[in-house]
Amino acid sequence: MNIDLDDRQRGIVDEAAEFARTVLAPRAQENDEKGVFPREVLKQMAERGYLGATVPQEYGGLGLDPVAYGLLVAAIESGDCAASRLLTVHVALVAEAILKCASTEQIREWIPRLARGETICAFALTEPDHGSDAAGIQTAYTVHGDEFRLNGRKRWITFSGIADLLLVIARNEETVSAFLIESATEGVRIIPQRGLMAGKACHISEVVLEDVVVSKKNMIGQPGQGFTYVVNAALDHGRYSIAWSGVGLAEAAVDAMVSYAKKRSQFGAKIGTFQLVREMIAEAVARVYAAKSLCLRAGETRRAGKPDSIIESTIAKHFAAGAAFRTACDAVQIHGGNGFSNEYPVERYMREAKVLEIIEGTAQIQQMVISMHGLRRFGRG
Amino acid sequence: MRAKIRSVIENNLNVFDSDVEFSDDDNIFRKGFVDSLFAVQLLDYLEQEFRIKISSQDLNIDNFYSVNRIISFVEEKRRQDGGTSA
Numbered sequence: 001m002n003i004d005l006d007d008r009q010r011g012i013v014d015e016a017a018e019f020a021r022t023v024l025a026p027r028a029q030e031n032d033e034k035g036v037f038p039r040e041v042l043k044q045m046a047e048r049g050y051l052g053a054t055v056p057q058e059y060g061g062l063g064l065d066p067v068a069y070g071l072l073v074a075a076i077e078s079g080d081c082a083a084s085r086l087l088t089v090h091v092a093l094v095a096e097a098i099l100k101c102a103s104t105e106q107i108r109e110w111i112p113r114l115a116r117g118e119t120i121c122a123f124a125l126t127e128p129d130h131g132s133d134a135a136g137i138q139t140a141y142t143v144h145g146d147e148f149r150l151n152g153r154k155r156w157i158t159f160s161g162i163a164d165l166l167l168v169i170a171r172n173e174e175t176v177s178a179f180l181i182e183s184a185t186e187g188v189r190i191i192p193q194r195g196l197m198a199g200k201a202c203h204i205s206e207v208v209l210e211d212v213v214v215s216k217k218n219m220i221g222q223p224g225q226g227f228t229y230v231v232n233a234a235l236d237h238g239r240y241s242i243a244w245s246g247v248g249l250a251e252a253a254v255d256a257m258v259s260y261a262k263k264r265s266q267f268g269a270k271i272g273t274f275q276l277v278r279e280m281i282a283e284a285v286a287r288v289y290a291a292k293s294l295c296l297r298a299g300e301t302r303r304a305g306k307p308d309s310i311i312e313s314t315i316a317k318h319f320a321a322g323a324a325f326r327t328a329c330d331a332v333q334i335h336g337g338n339g340f341s342n343e344y345p346v347e348r349y350m351r352e353a354k355v356l357e358i359i360e361g362t363a364q365i366q367q368m369v370i371s372m373h374g375l376r377r378f379g380r381g
Numbered sequence: 382m383r384a385k386i387r388s389v390i391e392n393n394l395n396v397f398d399s400d401v402e403f404s405d406d407d408n409i410f411r412k413g414f415v416d417s418l419f420a421v422q423l424l425d426y427l428e429q430e431f432r433i434k435i436s437s438q439d440l441n442i443d444n445f446y447s448v449n450r451i452i453s454f455v456e457e458k459r460r461q462d463g464g465t466s467a
């Protein structure tokens with residue numbers, strides 16, 4: 001595939017692929033088992049500028065365009081899903097929302113720190129009783145002069161266990177707004193979620209807010225615009241990022257299935273010579289190509305600033321997430337019993353791929369959006 | 382400009398029956414003609430089509446909830462930054 005990237009961005013993506021192969025991949029399994037994302041790895045990612053991947057260079061970021069960012073995410077994902085999830089929450093959800101919706105003063109205050117990785121962010125929207133129906137969140141804020149007071153409970157907040165800064169969405173009756181809250185603020189409690197199927201190294205936690213006082217200067221966007229602009233802008237970037245995670249994970253799964261099929265023998269022949277195994281490889285390769293093509297198409301529309309970029313990213317996310325899961329399942333299948341062992345990475349890929357069909361909007365929510373697009377775009381007689 | 386704006390809304394109607402009628406003063410979000418994702422999509426469209434720059438201070442749905450509101454916003458922006466119509 002001929003991908004249009006300048007030399008600087010190409011160099012960053014190539015280095016990221018090498019970093020993923022040599023630094024991330026060898027530790028991913030151990031991190032998953034221990035349930036920890038090592039500070040040392042986070043530091044290396046920050047030093048390489050990945051935590052400011054799309055942040056403009058004037059604020060200390062790498063200034064990657066959407067296509068280069070996507071390729072970076074895919075490269076990192078194929079090494080370690082947790083590292084890639086950090087990029088999604090820190091860069092795509094939080095930094096991008098700040099860049100789009102915050103005032104110039106807020107951007108100057110926060111973005112350089114985020115880009116350097118001095119401040120790690122998490123995005124706190126979901127609650128125990130409100131996931132897909134995010135507009136119904138119950139975390140409440142009240143106004144007291146120049147301050148706000150927040151109360152509520154967020155759940156499933158990726159990297160909140162180690163984040164310094166939370167982008168929290170809360171409501172005051174019908175008015176939904178967004179706030180930047182430092183985790184160390186009095187009244188913020190972080191409760192790690194245990195026993196998860198995947199994302200174990202992502203420090204996923206509940207965030208409990210009890211009479212948390214937030215200054216007016218920490219509201220992002222205007223009062224009442226938290227859902228329409230902050231959440232929608234964040235989730236649009238998040239979906240695009242997760243779409244590329246699907247590509248990276250599917251590529252890693254294909255790599256693993258092909259390597260195994262070339263080595264493992266049964267009935268006196270390599271299993272990669274059996275037609276039924278080859279069918280799984282064929283389908284997997286076709287899915288990876290298709291997912292990458294959709295992501296590149298979405299990336300190009302984003303690069304050109306076209307309004308279609310939202311639906312293109314939604315379609316890419318939906319397809320790539322499904323492609324990653326099916327490919328990872330088939331990678332386990334091709335590994336037979338070994339597919340169940342953590343001596344091989346494919347069981348982890350399968351668990352992690354399932355997450356992609358749930359976060360940033362479940363597969364069903366994407367289907368609702370895509371079907372509405374289909375009803376508008378096609379069958380007009 | 383009115384026809385272009387009406388057309389982009391019509392192309393993004395979030396209703397099963399695409400024959401619905403909406404007036405230039407209807408609140409297209411509150412009446413459920415478009416979903417809130419359209420609010421973000423509309424920003425890109427307006428910036429591209431009318432060569433205006435929308436800042437974070439402008440991100441208030443009051444500027445964009447009806448055809449007439451959008452037209453006033455774009456005209457005001459063009460007056461401010463001397464942009465040109467497409």
Ligand SMILES: Cc1cc2nc3c(=O)[nH]c(=O)nc-3n(C[C@H](O)[C@H](O)[C@H](O)COP(=O)(O)OP(=O)(O)OC[C@H]3O[C@@H](n4cnc5c(N)ncnc54)[C@H](O)[C@@H]3O)c2cc1C
Binds near residue numbers: 089129
């Ligand atoms: C690993 C992980 C990390 C996460 N990280 C974050 C994070 O960092 N920040 C954050 O805010 N949230 C995060 N989430 C939460 C995630 O966004 C939600 O789990 C997701 O939006 C689904 O919400 P829910 O879990 O409440 O499921 P529900 O909304 O209860 O959905 C349950 C099922 O019903 C289906 N469903 C719901 N509504 C409809 C409908 N209208 N039509 C058809 N089917 C429907 C869903 O598709 C799903 O299959 C994370 C979740 C996971 C699992």
